[in-house]
Amino acid sequence: MNTPIPLQQLPQKNIFRPGDVFVLFGELFGRGYANGLVNSARQAGMKIVGITVGRREANNALRPLNEEELATAEQNLGGKIINIPLMAGFDLDAPAGTPNPTEMLGSLTLKSWNEDKLDWDHIAKCQEVGVQRFKDSLAEVMKVLGGMIEPGHNVFFAHTMAGGIPKAKVFLAIANRVYKGRGDRFMSSQTLLDSDLGKLILKNFDEVSANTFEHLIEASAAIRSGMESSGGQVRYTAYGYHGTSILIGDEYVWQTYTNYTQGLAKMRLERIAQAAWSKNIKATVYNCPEIRTNSSDIFAGVELPLIPLLNALKQENGGDWAESQWQACRSLLTDEVTLEDILRKVLDFQTHSTMLPFRDFAAWPMPNSQPQADLTIGTSDEIQKAHKDSKVLITDLLSALVIEATGPLMFHETSDPAGPVLWLNHDIIARQLNTIHI
Ligand SMILES: NC(=O)c1ccc[n+]([C@@H]2O[C@H](COP(=O)([O-])OP(=O)(O)OC[C@H]3O[C@@H](n4cnc5c(N)ncnc54)[C@H](O)[C@@H]3O)[C@@H](O)[C@H]2O)c1
Numbered sequence: 001m002n003t004p005i006p007l008q009q010l011p012q013k014n015i016f017r018p019g020d021v022f023v024l025f026g027e028l029f030g031r032g033y034a035n036g037l038v039n040s041a042r043q044a045g046m047k048i049v050g051i052t053v054g055r056r057e058a059n060n061a062l063r064p065l066n067e068e069e070l071a072t073a074e075q076n077l078g079g080k081i082i083n084i085p086l087m088a089g090f091d092l093d094a095p096a097g098t099p100n101p102t103e104m105l106g107s108l109t110l111k112s113w114n115e116d117k118l119d120w121d122h123i124a125k126c127q128e129v130g131v132q133r134f135k136d137s138l139a140e141v142m143k144v145l146g147g148m149i150e151p152g153h154n155v156f157f158a159h160t161m162a163g164g165i166p167k168a169k170v171f172l173a174i175a176n177r178v179y180k181g182r183g184d185r186f187m188s189s190q191t192l193l194d195s196d197l198g199k200l201i202l203k204n205f206d207e208v209s210a211n212t213f214e215h216l217i218e219a220s221a222a223i224r225s226g227m228e229s230s231g232g233q234v235r236y237t238a239y240g241y242h243g244t245s246i247l248i249g250d251e252y253v254w255q256t257y258t259n260y261t262q263g264l265a266k267m268r269l270e271r272i273a274q275a276a277w278s279k280n281i282k283a284t285v286y287n288c289p290e291i292r293t294n295s296s297d298i299f300a301g302v303e304l305p306l307i308p309l310l311n312a313l314k315q316e317n318g319g320d321w322a323e324s325q326w327q328a329c330r331s332l333l334t335d336e337v338t339l340e341d342i343l344r345k346v347l348d349f350q351t352h353s354t355m356l357p358f359r360d361f362a363a364w365p366m367p368n369s370q371p372q373a374d375l376t377i378g379t380s381d382e383i384q385k386a387h388k389d390s391k392v393l394i395t396d397l398l399s400a401l402v403i404e405a406t407g408p409l410m411f412h413e414t415s416d417p418a419g420p421v422l423w424l425n426h427d428i429i430a431r432q433l434n435t436i437h438i
Contacts, residue, residue, distance in 0.1 A: 001270060003361065004254055004287070004423045006245065010431060011412035015233060018045030020153045023145065025086075025216055026160030027053055028077050031293045031399065033239050034160045036407025041156065042078060044411070049148060050077045051141060054085020060092050060100075062133075082144045084137050088208040090130025091166035094122075101126050101200060105168035108197060113170055118196040127203065134212070138219045146223055151230035155223060156414065159216055159238035162262065162295060164201070164208035171197065178259070178368070180300040182377040189259040190367035202264060210268035213238050217276050217283060224281070235414045236283035238273065240266050243364060244289040245425035247311045248350050252427050255350060256365070257290050257302045258358045258372055263365025270421045277420035284417040286410050288424050291399035301376035303395040304383070307346045309402070310339070312430035321437040325401070329394045337386040342394070349379045405432040 016022075022041035028034050028050065041048055052073060054062045064083040065073060074081050094100035101123055108116045149155060165175060174197070177187035192198040217236055224234040242263070243256035260266075269285055276283040289309075290302045310329060313322035330339045349355065354371045387393055409424055409432050 001242065001267070001421060004242065004245065004425075005419060005421060006423045006425050007286075007409065007413060007418070007428050010428070010435060011409065011415070013415040014044060014412055015415040016041070016044045016046055016154055016156060016411070019150060020044070020046045020155065020232075021149050022046040022048050022079075022156045022158065024048070024050045024077065024079075024158050024160065025212070026051070027073070029294050031403075032160065032295075033288060033291070033293065033403055033406060034158060036403040036405070037158050037237070037410055038077065038407075039404075040407040040411035046156070047148070048077060048079030049145065050074075050079055050081040051086050052081055052083055053087040056092070062087055062092075080148070082141050084140050084144070086134065086137055086141065088134055088161055088212045089164045089166075089204045090127045090207060091164070091204050093130035093133060094126045095129055098122065098125075101204075102166045102168050105166060105170060105197065105200075108168070108170045110170060110173060113174065113197050114191055114195045116196060118200060123200060123203075127207070131207065131211070135215055135219070138215055142219050142223060145220075146226070149223065149227070151226065151232070153227065153232045155220075155227055155232065155234045156411075157216060157220065157234070157236045159213045159236065161212045162209040162239070162265075164204035164265075165298075166201065166204060171201070175298065178261075179298050180377065182374045186368075186370050186373050188367060188369075189261055193261065193367070198261075202261070205262050205265040206268055209262060209265040210272060213269055213283075214272045217272070217281060234282070235417070236273075236276070236281065237410055237414050238269055238283075238285045240269055240285040240287040240421065241290075242266060242270070242287045242423070243361065244287070244305060244423065245427070246289075246305050247308045247315060247426060248347065252312075252425060253359070254361060255305055255359050257299060257305065258366055258376070259368035260299070260365045273420035282414075282417055283420060284414060285421045286406070286413075286424055287421065288406055289402050289426060289429060291402045292393070292395050293399070301380040303393075303399075304346055304349060304376065304380060306395050306398045306402070307342060307383075308350075309398050309426050309430065310343065312426040313433065316427060316430040316434055318430065318434045319438060321434065325397070328397060332387050332389070332392055332394055332397070334386055334388055342383055342386060345379060345383060349375060401433055402429055404436070405429040408432060408436070
């Protein structure tokens with residue numbers, strides 16, 4: 001990708017009807033992006049099917065959901081869950097009787113991790129075991145799924161998987177500093193990426209956040225040809241991240257959260273969609289705005305670009321409804337601070353000389369720097385403190401709005417997608433919201 005390709009028109013088409021099947025490829029969490037698509041699929045009357053990543057026993061063995069967990073998950077999704085564990089990544093996989101990567105990291109210490117070397121031949125074997133486990137389980141999932149779809153119907157596969165941070169003590173401490181550290185606690189993300197530890201983590205991100213999309217497309221080949229030969233169509237979507245255009249002053253400008261080490265996996269995800277597209281498979285990665293979810297909470301400051309969505313709502317003629325969102329946000333702030341103060345603070349942050357070099361699309365994803373981390377995390381912290389309740393934030397309200405907008409945008413565009421990689425910027429998000437609410 002040399003330049004972002006934005007979705008510019010509100011998509012109108014819908015090929016999905018009652019009896020068609022929507023498959024969520026990842027678990028559904030309360031604040032997760034996938035809620036938008038699931039709601040649109042439900043509104044279209046589609047049959048909803050989910051999967052599980054499974055759960056780990058105390059000895060790390062992977063198991064399906066128990067009866068109670070399954071009932072809760074199915075109720076939450078509003079559909080049937082195929083209860084075969086699809087945990088991706090190889091951080092806890094190894095040939096029998098040998099240490100897995102998380103155990104290998106057990107010997108690293110906070111003093112020496114950036115010098116410590118890993119046994120890459122052994123890691124390659126662990127990766128092979130993990131990938132094979134995932135593919136074998138996925139083949140089972142596809143067999144079950146095949147029996148749930150009537151010929152001639154359309155199928156919508158929505159990939160939502162992202163993650164891969166190994167649960168090694170040493171890394172959790174480092175992650176806290178790389179993503180949340182400032183001042184004395186700052187840690188350079190480049191130092192992490194240059195280390196063997198960092199290289200291992202990038203491989204695991206690739207497996208979870210990117211390669212699973214490729215496995216999904218491959219493993220559903222029989223379903224795809226079966227549906228296509230009986231008059232149905234099959235679509236694939238995935239959630240990407242590659243920065244977002246937001247209103248900075250009067251103009252929509254591309255910017256990004258830094259540092260997003262997972263960005264390399266997200267670019268791989270884009271390439272997987274492009275490769276599928278070149279084989280006439282309709283797979284689209286939608287690069288979505290920064291919001292606050294279970295997964296993004298680790299990245300301090302990721303929510304800052306979300307706040308100017310308030311300006312976009314007005315700019316795109318949101319009228320009284322936009323004003324009511326401003327009021328709802330105002331009511332969350334302490335009496336000492338105005339919403340205008342907060343918007344000014346975010347604008348100052350976005351236009352600060354420290355941040356400008358990070359608006360370099362070609363260099364994305366850039367490592368952090370001490371001044372950038374101090375400014376990003378400091379601004380995020382100050383804005384959080386300006387709220388009456390640090391657990392009820394403007395960015396919670398705005399995250400829910402973005403999820404609401406991405407549902408119909410992705411759902412309808414996917415009926416006749418323009419390409420394999422599309423950006424959902426604040427302008428189209430605001431226009432979709434204004435269309436829903438006015
Ligand atoms: N939150 C953001 O700001 C943002 C922005 C752009 C794109 N996205 C993308 O949206 C998608 C959904 O994320 P979200 O932010 O809504 O958070 P979320 O926590 O709701 O979703 C994360 C998903 O990843 C799955 N997952 C996690 N670890 C896994 C593993 N080891 N194996 C298999 N699946 C695993 C979970 O089951 C869940 O479906 C992700 O691809 C994410 O990268 C998020």
